[in-house]
Amino acid sequence: MNIEDKWTVGIISTSFDLENERKILIDDLREKGFAVVAFEEANFPMSMEKNKNEACLDAFDNIDVGIIVIANESGHSDEKGVSISQMEYEHIVRFGTYRYVFVQSHTWYNYQKSSTKGLVKSAPFFGFYQ
Numbered sequence: 638m639n640i641e642d643k644w645t646v647g648i649i650s651t652s653f654d655l656e657n658e659r660k661i662l663i664d665d666l667r668e669k670g671f672a673v674v675a676f677e678e679a680n681f682p683m684s685m686e687k688n689k690n691e692a693c694l695d696a697f698d699n700i701d702v703g704i705i706v707i708a709n710e711s712g713h714s715d716e717k718g719v720s721i722s723q724m725e726y727e728h729i730v731r732f733g734t735y736r737y738v739f740v741q742s743h744t745w746y747n748y749q750k751s752s753t754k755g756l757v758k759s760a761p762f763f764g765f766y767q
Contacts, residue, residue: 647700647734648675649725651710658706674700690721694728703729703736708744 646666648659663673674696675681683692697703705726714720729736 643670643672644701645672645674645699647697647703647725647729648673648706649697649703649722649729650706651708651722652677654708654710655706662704662706690715690724693721693725697725697729697734698732700729700734703734705736705738706741707738708741 648662650659652659659675659677663675663678666673676693676696682696683689684695687695703726705722707722715724726736726738
């Protein structure tokens with residue numbers, strides 16, 4: 638990438654519990670001149686030939702930076718119980734994409750203090766990047 642090129646940032650998180658945070662992040666990144674890949678954006682690449690999970694993974698093929706924001710929810714899961722947020726994260730790891738992970742403090746606290754990690758729905762995600 639040339640320094641003059643616009644960097645593309647992909648946003649990975651659930652919308653159920655992070656709708657406001659996603660909007661703030663997207664607006665701020667766009668204001669600073671970044672191209673943003675996020676599922677709520679009108680230009681998010683969707684294909685009639687692919688299911689929603691595949692389309693989401695394809696959308697992150699060409700990002701320069703991934704920003705992952707985690708709260709209590711983990712998003713919908715596939716038949717193996719893997720959430721789309723975790724699939725997206727693993728996808729950008731395989732691509733070698735720069736990534737920043739942010740976990741809401743109350744979620745991390747609950748995860749660390751819980752004797753049963755299952756109380757935090759996003760707990761399976763933590764095991765992957767710890």
